[in-house]
Amino acid sequence: MNSLVNNLANRFRTCPVTGLKVDKSAENLIKVNAVVAVVCLLIGAIAAIGLVFTRWQAFHILPADWYYRFLTLHGLNMLIFFIIFFEMAVLYFASTVVLSSRQPAPKLGWLAFGLMMVGMVMVNAMVLTGKADVLFTSYVPLKADPLYYLGIILFAVGALIVVSLFFASLVVAKREKTYTGSIPLVTFGGLTAAIIAVITLLHGAAIYIPTFLWSLGLIELDPGIYRLIFWGLGHCSQQINVAAMVSIWYLLAGLTVGGVVLNEKISRAAFVLYIGFISMASAHHLLVDPEFGPGWKIWNTSYAMYLAVLASMVHGFTVPAGIEIGQRLRGHTNGLFDWLRKAPWGDPGFSGMALSIVIFGFMGGITGVTLGTEQINMIAHNTMRIPGHFHVTVVGGTALAFMAVTYYVLPLIFQKRVSFWKLAKIQPYLFGGGIATMAVGMIFQGIFGVPRRHWDITFKNAPFNVEFHPSVEIFQAVMGIGGTIAAIGALAFIAIAVASVFFGKTITADDLKNGASGLPQGVLKLPPQVYSGANVAAVHEAGAKGTMVLVFIFLAAFVLYFFVNWKILSFIWKIG
Amino acid sequence: MSEVNSKSSSNVPLGQRLFDRPFLLLGFGLVVMFGFYTIWGMVEILNMPQSPLP
Numbered sequence: 150m151n152s153l154v155n156n157l158a159n160r161f162r163t164c165p166v167t168g169l170k171v172d173k174s175a176e177n178l179i180k181v182n183a184v185v186a187v188v189c190l191l192i193g194a195i196a197a198i199g200l201v202f203t204r205w206q207a208f209h210i211l212p213a214d215w216y217y218r219f220l221t222l223h224g225l226n227m228l229i230f231f232i233i234f235f236e237m238a239v240l241y242f243a244s245t246v247v248l249s250s251r252q253p254a255p256k257l258g259w260l261a262f263g264l265m266m267v268g269m270v271m272v273n274a275m276v277l278t279g280k281a282d283v284l285f286t287s288y289v290p291l292k293a294d295p296l297y298y299l300g301i302i303l304f305a306v307g308a309l310i311v312v313s314l315f316f317a318s319l320v321v322a323k324r325e326k327t328y329t330g331s332i333p334l335v336t337f338g339g340l341t342a343a344i345i346a347v348i349t350l351l352h353g354a355a356i357y358i359p360t361f362l363w364s365l366g367l368i369e370l371d372p373g374i375y376r377l378i379f380w381g382l383g384h385c386s387q388q389i390n391v392a393a394m395v396s397i398w399y400l401l402a403g404l405t406v407g408g409v410v411l412n413e414k415i416s417r418a419a420f421v422l423y424i425g426f427i428s429m430a431s432a433h434h435l436l437v438d439p440e441f442g443p444g445w446k447i448w449n450t451s452y453a454m455y456l457a458v459l460a461s462m463v464h465g466f467t468v469p470a471g472i473e474i475g476q477r478l479r480g481h482t483n484g485l486f487d488w489l490r491k492a493p494w495g496d497p498g499f500s501g502m503a504l505s506i507v508i509f510g511f512m513g514g515i516t517g518v519t520l521g522t523e524q525i526n527m528i529a530h531n532t533m534r535i536p537g538h539f540h541v542t543v544v545g546g547t548a549l550a551f552m553a554v555t556y557y558v559l560p561l562i563f564q565k566r567v568s569f570w571k572l573a574k575i576q577p578y579l580f581g582g583g584i585a586t587m588a589v590g591m592i593f594q595g596i597f598g599v600p601r602r603h604w605d606i607t608f609k610n611a612p613f614n615v616e617f618h619p620s621v622e623i624f625q626a627v628m629g630i631g632g633t634i635a636a637i638g639a640l641a642f643i644a645i646a647v648a649s650v651f652f653g654k655t656i657t658a659d660d661l662k663n664g665a666s667g668l669p670q671g672v673l674k675l676p677p678q679v680y681s682g683a684n685v686a687a688v689h690e691a692g693a694k695g696t697m698v699l700v701f702i703f704l705a706a707f708v709l710y711f712f713v714n715w716k717i718l719s720f721i722w723k724i725g
Numbered sequence: 726m727s728e729v730n731s732k733s734s735s736n737v738p739l740g741q742r743l744f745d746r747p748f749l750l751l752g753f754g755l756v757v758m759f760g761f762y763t764i765w766g767m768v769e770i771l772n773m774p775q776s777p778l779p
């Protein structure tokens with residue numbers, strides 16, 4: 150018994166910056182999952198370069214089969230492997246570390262990691278050997294080698310184990326009273342992500358097990374049913390990302406500038422709206438499928454789903470407003486935007502978070518709500534507007550937020566100084582700026598009707614002739630240049646992360662005292678997480694005026710974009 | 726499992742007590758999604774009339 154107690158006591162270290170007690174066995178799981186995530190990001194980024202210079206017809210470098218192989222490789226390694234491995238790290242962090250609790254079953258965590266690794270390697274091997282040119286959606290009746298589906302199933306089982314461990318940690322932390330009252334907001338966001346992950350993985354099991362059997366020739370599978378259940382997986386997994394990203398926004402706002410949570414009740418209610426109503430938006434992938442009636446389509450993608458949009462708008466307001474109040478409490482009270490001017494823009498943790506909020510909220514939110522409207526979807530479905538939209542949500546939003554938090558994870562979890570610090574300071578701008586530019590290029594091509602997932606839009610050697618508006622060439626160049634900058638930003642991130650983890654200097658107490666390079670300002674001097682003093686009441690009384698101005702700019706842009714789209718629809722779809 | 730400590734939590738507002746129950750929230754998410762999207766969607770597919778084409 151005594152050795153058990155000793156063992157447990159040795160498992161923890163106390164973080165010198167935040168004072169949290171960290172279970173080392175959870176910490177190791179965070180490390181391996183994050184490292185593998187970065188490796189997958191590398192594979193995806195290499196594929197991305199091939200895609201950009203193929204879609205840009207002036208270069209058109211890949212042959213048709215390799216274009217589709219790279220598209221499959223890119224979709225899987227970015228959207229599935231990079232993002233989900235990273236989310237596993239986020240779930241371990243949000244449960245055990247934030248709650249100062251122990252990881253209830255580290256061995257199971259390693260088993261899950263092993264399953265996910267085997268699955269990931271199997272899938273990539275099948276794709277690279279040309280046995281799975283099915284894109285990440287693998288729509289039936291496109292058929293891949295059975296091992297491809299088996300690999301996905303193993304990966305998903307591993308992920309389900311990690312999600313279960315998250316719930317187990319909550320139970321254990323509560324029973325062992327490592328926290329009092331309700332769980333912290335960041336953990337509540339993690340809980341939201343975990344719940345949506347359960348919804349996602351149940352649909353995953355419901356579709357990939359039959360598809361595996363179908364690929365073995367054992368059963369038949371209806372393409373319509375496949376699409377319905379697949380998108381229960383494919384869309385909901387994006388909402389795990391949204392919940393994880395928003396949690397990271399709250400976390401980084403606190404760590405970088407002492408951002409406050411304006412109102413716990415409202416933020417938590419917004420997360421609960423996600424739990425209830427964000428998953429059903431899966432139906433927006435099926436808006437042109439004939440087997441569903443308008444009742445099902447419009448209920449799932451409009452009326453009910455707008456509750457989730459409301460939640461996003463709540464977070465999109467409360468996070469910047471919390472940052473504004475935090476900055477004002479720290480003394481930056483002049484005018485409307487002094488708090489923004491005086492923000493730590495040279496801290497990649499802050500700049501990455503800020504760009505993620507702007508790109509996700511302004512560009513992603515506005516395009517998403519518009520594309521998900523059934524009527525407008527008619528002129529946008531399967532055009533380049535779709536990759537344009539999701540590269541500002543899952544890439545400019547989620548992936549960038551993951552990168553930003555890495556600049557705090559490296560010192561706080563890996564206990565390393567960030568390598569190539571000068572490069573790190575500009576990396577979020579390269580990646581965020583590049584992605585936003587690429588997305589604009591894609592969206593405008595889409596408005597002129599250019600399809601997504603298409604190898605050659607000049608239709609060379611085709612028996613018919615399709616001509617696009619000449620300005621499409623310009624937007625291809627915008628996409629190409631933005632994509633190149635983004636890919637450089639991604640490669641820079643990978644170089645920084647790998648160099649810091651494997652060759653970085655371990656942090657010493659002196660580093661913290663002397664302000665050594667490679668440490669973000671929030672780590673050097675953690676901003677106050679709770680405020681007291683004379684000006685608190687005055688600041689709260691004055692409110693977040695700057696954010697209010699930004700909110701009205703956002704709403705105006707939203708209304709404008711929405712109505713322009715109805716106008717375009719009315720040109721194309723003439724009635725009477 | 727979450728109703729432990731209910732004596733001391735009698736002055737905790739109802740909303741907070743509901744939000745403090747992870748498995749209740751999980752159930753809520755599952756019911757809404759499977760009810761409106763998955764099951765209703767399956768019903769739509771299965772009720773599709775046969776094509777009159779030859």
Ligand code: HEM
Nearest residue numbers: 197200201224227228284536544548601602632635636639
């Ligand atoms: C590194 C910067 C990136 C660049 C330059 C880039 C570029 C591209 C391009 C050119 C396409 C092809 C569009 C088409 O032909 O239809 C594409 C597709 C896609 N990208 Fe990216 N991307 C990047 C990062 C990411 C990341 C980080 C993610 C996810 C987290 C992602 C997710 C996807 C997905 C899901 C597709 C669609 C695949 C399909 O249609 O099957 N991308 N990307």
Ligand SMILES: [Cu+2]
Nearest residue numbers: 384430431433
């Ligand atoms: Cu979706």
